[in-house]
Amino acid sequence: MHGVPLPIFALTPFTLLDFPQRIACIVWFSGCNMRCAYCHNPRLLREKGRIDTEQVLRFLEKRRGLLDGVVLSGGEASLYPDLPVFIRQIRALGYAVKLDTNGSRPTMLRALLGEGLLDYVALDYKAPAYKFAPLTGGKVRFDALDQSLKLLIAQNATPFEIRTTVHTDVMDEGDINAIIADLEQRGYRGALHIQNFRDDDGRETLGNLPPQTRVLNAEILKTPVHFSLAFRNFS
Numbered sequence: 001m002h003g004v005p006l007p008i009f010a011l012t013p014f015t016l017l018d019f020p021q022r023i024a025c026i027v028w029f030s031g032c033n034m035r036c037a038y039c040h041n042p043r044l045l046r047e048k049g050r051i052d053t054e055q056v057l058r059f060l061e062k063r064r065g066l067l068d069g070v071v072l073s074g075g076e077a078s079l080y081p082d083l084p085v086f087i088r089q090i091r092a093l094g095y096a097v098k099l100d101t102n103g104s105r106p107t108m109l110r111a112l113l114g115e116g117l118l119d120y121v122a123l124d125y126k127a128p129a130y131k132f133a134p135l136t137g138g139k140v141r142f143d144a145l146d147q148s149l150k151l152l153i154a155q156n157a158t159p160f161e162i163r164t165t166v167h168t169d170v171m172d173e174g175d176i177n178a179i180i181a182d183l184e185q186r187g188y189r190g191a192l193h194i195q196n197f198r199d200d201d202g203r204e205t206l207g208n209l210p211p212q213t214r215v216l217n218a219e220i221l222k223t224p225v226h227f228s229l230a231f232r233n234f235s
Helices: 042-046 053-062 083-092 106-114 129-136 142-154 173-186
Strands: 008-015 024-029 069-074 096-101 120-124 160-166 191-196 228-232
Touching (some): 008 053, 024 053, 053 083, 096 106, 106 142, 142 173, 160 173, 173 191
Parallel strands (some): 191 228
16 A cells, blocks of 8 residues: 655644534645634644655554545645545545535545545635635635635535635634625525634634634624524524
């Protein structure tokens, strides 16, 4: 069994929370083309990969029957041209694959969906178009996310979710309502998962953001017609 040279930073051996209806592990990729201030994984941006894909494949071989899913997260896995090869190797072992992505590589996403390599996608809708560049660091255009959204919404084969992380110092209710309006206009069916920024674990953030002074007020958000809102980490 031979791996491909990919920048894998870490492997979480077990999760019940990150892949719906699957017992999974998480493969964390180094490198990202965004610089979101609230990012909880700045080491993934600063450090290089340190785990060989052969190690991951050997781990998966041993966990057959105990795990049934693999989450590809990061960082941003879709940056790497050899990702499809790695996914084929994972699927050959009998695992379902979920991709966590910022939507910045629609060409890669199209290829993965077209080949049927993904069983689930979680797409981060970082910010509305007018705030996208300053929030993500300016290296990625909103057009890329626009294309990824169109791809996912147009297809019916692969389940997916859309999620937005909120730190109220940089995103407010008006911004979330703008995202809701955009998704409604696109005819999105599903749920927008709104994730409250959490700083109670004491981890460094990329932008060294202070604790929020307030939590997003869900009562101000517009009720979607075509989809639902789901709130995470608001307790």
